[in-house]
Amino acid sequence: MSLDTEHENVQAALAAEALDALDGEEREALHAHLAGCAECRAELESLREAASLLAHTAPHVPLAPARSDRIRARLLARAAADVRGGEAAEPVVAAPETRVIPIASRRRSALPAWLAAAASVLIAIGLGAYALSLRGRVSSLEQQTASLSRDRGRLESTLAEREATLAALAGPEVRVITLASTQERAPSGRMFWNPVRRRYTFFAYNLPQVRPGREYQLWLITPAGPVAAPTFRPGRDGAGSVEGAYDVPNEQIRAVAVTEEPAGGLPKPTGEVLIVGNAAE
Amino acid sequence: MHPTQRTVSYLPADDSGPDDGALVRRMAAGDEKALGLLYDRWSPLLHSVARRIVADPNDAEEVLEEAFWQAWRQAGRYEEGRGGVSTWLTMIVRSRALDRVRARGRLREESWENIPEPGSGDGEGPASPDAAAEQDERRRLIAAAVAQLPPEQRETVELAYFRGLSQSEIAAKLGQPLGTVKTRARLALQKLRESLVVFREEGG
Ligand SMILES: [Zn+2]
Numbered sequence: 001m002s003l004d005t006e007h008e009n010v011q012a013a014l015a016a017e018a019l020d021a022l023d024g025e026e027r028e029a030l031h032a033h034l035a036g037c038a039e040c041r042a043e044l045e046s047l048r049e050a051a052s053l054l055a056h057t058a059p060h061v062p063l064a065p066a067r068s069d070r071i072r073a074r075l076l077a078r079a080a081a082d083v084r085g086g087e088a089a090e091p092v093v094a095a096p097e098t099r100v101i102p103i104a105s106r107r108r109s110a111l112p113a114w115l116a117a118a119a120s121v122l123i124a125i126g127l128g129a130y131a132l133s134l135r136g137r138v139s140s141l142e143q144q145t146a147s148l149s150r151d152r153g154r155l156e157s158t159l160a161e162r163e164a165t166l167a168a169l170a171g172p173e174v175r176v177i178t179l180a181s182t183q184e185r186a187p188s189g190r191m192f193w194n195p196v197r198r199r200y201t202f203f204a205y206n207l208p209q210v211r212p213g214r215e216y217q218l219w220l221i222t223p224a225g226p227v228a229a230p231t232f233r234p235g236r237d238g239a240g241s242v243e244g245a246y247d248v249p250n251e252q253i254r255a256v257a258v259t260e261e262p263a264g265g266l267p268k269p270t271g272e273v274l275i276v277g278n279a280a281e
Numbered sequence: 282m283h284p285t286q287r288t289v290s291y292l293p294a295d296d297s298g299p300d301d302g303a304l305v306r307r308m309a310a311g312d313e314k315a316l317g318l319l320y321d322r323w324s325p326l327l328h329s330v331a332r333r334i335v336a337d338p339n340d341a342e343e344v345l346e347e348a349f350w351q352a353w354r355q356a357g358r359y360e361e362g363r364g365g366v367s368t369w370l371t372m373i374v375r376s377r378a379l380d381r382v383r384a385r386g387r388l389r390e391e392s393w394e395n396i397p398e399p400g401s402g403d404g405e406g407p408a409s410p411d412a413a414a415e416q417d418e419r420r421r422l423i424a425a426a427v428a429q430l431p432p433e434q435r436e437t438v439e440l441a442y443f444r445g446l447s448q449s450e451i452a453a454k455l456g457q458p459l460g461t462v463k464t465r466a467r468l469a470l471q472k473l474r475e476s477l478v479v480f481r482e483e484g485g
Contacts, residue, residue, distance in 0.1 A: 015467035019441035021448040048368070050474040054442040055326065055371035056423040058333035062325065063342070071346050072320050079313035079353050 006033055010040055018047035161243075177256055179204075179277035187238070189258060189275050195250040200229075201243040202256070204275070207234040210260060216240065216274070217265040220248055221255040229256075231265040253279050298322075301366030308356035316353050323367065324349070327374040333443055334378035336385070344381050348374035379445035426476030434469035437462055 010033045016022045017030055034041050063071075173196045179189035189204040202218055210216060210233060218229035227248050234240035246253075255278050259271040298318065299307070307315035327348055331341040351373050352359075359369060427435060436455070440446045446454065452462045 012463055012467065015470045016441070016448045016463050018470060019438060019466055021441040021446065021451065021462075021466065023447050023449050046474060047470045048372075050470045050477060051438070051442060052368040052371045053423050053473050053477065054427070054438060055330045055367075055375065056420045057427050057439075058326075058329040058443075060325065060417075060420070061329050061332040061341075063328045063345070067342060068324060068328075071342060071349075072317060072324070075320060075346060075349050075353070076313045076317050078350065079308075079316050082353070083311040083313065 007037065007040065010034075010037070011043070014040065014044050015047050018044060018051045175279075177277040177279050179256060179258065179275040181206075181275050187275055189256075189277065191256045191277060193253070193279070197245075198247075198250075199243065199245050202229075202241060204232075204234065204238075204240045204258060206238045207240060207258075207274070208238065209234065209236075213263050214260050215263045215265065216258050217261040217269065217271075218242055219257045219259065219269055220246060220253050221257055221276075222248055222252040223254065224252075226257070226269050228265060228267050231261065231263070255279055302361050305352075305356050305359050305366055308353055309359070313353075316349065319352070319366070319370075320349055323370050326367070327370060330371060330374050331378045334375065334445075335381050340381050340385070341378070344374065344378045347377045351377065375442065382445065423473075423476075426473055429476075430469050430472060434465045434472075437465040438469045441466065 010030055013022060013026060013030055017027065022030060034044065173194060175193050175195065177191035177193060179191065181187045187204065187206040187208070189202060192201045192203075194200065204216070207216065215231040215233055217231045219226040220229055221227075227246070229246070230242045230244055232240045232242040255276055257269075257276040258274045259269045260274060261269065261271050299315075301319065301322070304315040304319045304322075308319070324345060328341060328345045331344040331348070332338065335341050335344060348370065352370060359366075430438075433455075437451055440451050440454065441448070448459060448462045448466070451457075452459045455462070
């Protein structure tokens with residue numbers, strides 16, 4: 001058969017093909033021709049479009065809104081699960097080429113696919129909830145652990161300070177400065193001063209309560225003037241303590257003193273000296 | 282050859298919402314909301330086609346769902362052709378419905394003769410006012426074109442389209458030569474195609 005004759009024959013069969021009405025052999029021959037004939041392919045597409053108009057001649061049968069909503073919701077849920085699952089797309093059977101797909105297998109596969117999608121959603125929800133509860137438990141245990149760890153850190157740090165204090169106080173090199181009051185009410189203090197470790201621990205007694213916004217500040221008195229040390233607040237019994245390290249050369253510490261200053265202390269004393277002790281003693 | 286090189290547009294008349302092609306592209310990108318919009322727009326037509334082909338209402342609903350699911354899964358391979366999305370969707374639903382009929386071994390035989398004439402308005406009610414009105418108008422024009430076909434041509438294309446009969450099955454059923462069936466099908470589709478152009482020119 002010449003190409004022209006074939007073309008003529010195919011033209012006669014294109015409408016039947018547009019309606020999916022060609023039988024086996026003739027259909028195969030047509031497709032073989034279509035592969036090499038753009039004109040016939042365009043004509044077939046145009047006839048298919050015309051055939052699809054027949055769909056609009058189907059009498060309008062409305063779907064009950066509730067049923068339609070259910071189908072719609074199910075489709076969207078499946079689609080959402082499909083997106084999340086990232087499944088590969090089904091192999092495509094181009095709709096115009098679709099002939100008969102074996103029904104039984106399609107019917108068997110359609111429902112399980114849907115059920116599988118539904119089940120996977122449920123399983124995902126179930127696992128999600130379980131994972132969430134596990135995460136909650138782990139998070140709570142982590143918080144407890146962190147809290148215990150902080151407590152332990154604080155205790156270790158406190159213990160280390162106490163040991164340092166004891167070490168600073170217990171050495172044979174420790175010197176003691178006794179502070180006497182400048183006033184009648186007899187506040188007093190004692191400075192345990194370790195010139196080797198260059199640490200001090202200061203205790204005060206019978207101190208009057210400070211006014212709001214004020215604290216007592218310890219000073220190391222040197223020839224160049226007072227060097228600021230930490231502030232402290234006495235308890236209700238008038239006792240207080242403060243400890244620290246110092247950079248001042250030992251021989252320059254001539255005396256220690258306590259003044260009342262704004263809370264947090266100042267670099268230079270502004271208040272009156274409450275108690276003072278001479279290091280030279 | 283024939284004056285049909287214009288694309289038939291099935292966009293809603295008021296141009297509301299994204300067009301069908303945009304919706305299919307969004308579906309391909311994994312946007313299930315686009316599937317919902319496409320469903321809202323075309324499920325009345327697709328359900329009607331399914332009901333025309335399958336006997337059982339529940340089957341028709343399953344076919345409708347299968348068709349939209351297939352559209353979702355194949356959206357990435359959809360190529361915008363002359364017929365547009367509605368042609369694509371109606372081909373899918375027709376194919377699924379005929380599959381269902383073959384699975385059941387049963388056509389919509391019992392009520393075949395009682396199906397109302399297209400566009401006669403029996404039992405019709407717009408699902409959503411705008412889209413339905415626009416689709417009603419299209420259906421009316423298409424029904425008019427189909428009604429103008431000689432009865433034997435119309436019977437031939439309907440047997441093929443709604444009952445899935447092959448040309449040789451149609452020839453046997455009608456007692457006509459195969460060549461006659463071919464010719465009737467060709468004349469019928471060519472006339473529908475021409476009416477499509479008239480519809481386009483009249484409708485703007
Ligand atoms: Zn050709």
